[in-house]
Amino acid sequence: MLRDSLRIPHVSTGDLLRAAVKAGTPLGLQAKAVMDAGNLVSDDIVLGMLEERVAQDDARAGFILDGYPRNASQVEALDAILGELDTPLDAVVALDADHDVLMERMKKRAEVEGRSDDTPEAIAKRLDVYAKETAPLLDIYQKRGLLKTFNGVGAVDEIQATIVAELG
Numbered sequence: 001m002l003r004d005s006l007r008i009p010h011v012s013t014g015d016l017l018r019a020a021v022k023a024g025t026p027l028g029l030q031a032k033a034v035m036d037a038g039n040l041v042s043d044d045i046v047l048g049m050l051e052e053r054v055a056q057d058d059a060r061a062g063f064i065l066d067g068y069p070r071n072a073s074q075v076e077a078l079d080a081i082l083g084e085l086d087t088p089l090d091a092v093v094a095l096d097a098d099h100d101v102l103m104e105r106m107k108k109r110a111e112v113e114g115r116s117d118d119t120p121e122a123i124a125k126r127l128d129v130y131a132k133e134t135a136p137l138l139d140i141y142q143k144r145g146l147l148k149t150f151n152g153v154g155a156v157d158e159i160q161a162t163i164v165a166e167l168g
């Protein structure tokens with residue numbers, strides 16, 4: 001929805017990784033077991049895919065990055081990529097939702113999409129990794145004055161409208 005309102009591509013590192021797994025590339029095969037366990041794929045693999053994607057023409061006017069950065073070293077890598085592209089980071093969007101709500105959503109998604117990393121064990125691991133490695137990044141972007149936090153529970157179209165209004 002944000003991609004359509006903002007008219008810039010949605011670049012999801014999870015989607016890039018899943019495409020590599022599906023295509024059976026050597027990197028995809030390497031990443032699959034790590035993803036299925038709910039752990040983070042190595043920084044080098046994700047960075048390589050991301051660099052390749054954002055260098056494409058359709059990303060020239062900007063892009064929505066989803067699922068990246070997820071740890072402190074990826075924050076540095078993103079700064080380097082954006083410096084290279086001479087593109088500033090406009091905003092960091094955080095969606096707030098309680099642990100229980102997230103568990104419910106992922107359980108439902110497992111039924112609908114059948115993602116192989118939506119098992120109860122992998123879900124628990126992903127939330128654990130998020131708390132340890134990713135949540136601390138909010139503070140970094142807060143200090144840079146870029147963090148915008150939204151309520152992530154409620155009607156999807158209302159949440160989307162609030163984000164678009166705020167991002168201008």
Ligand code: AMP
Nearest residue numbers: 013014035038039040041046067068070
């Ligand atoms: P997502 O689609 O964002 O939920 O990501 C699914 C899985 O892909 C994660 O649990 C990780 O195993 C892997 N992944 C996605 N983005 C990253 C990233 N930035 N760094 C490391 N692993 C990632």
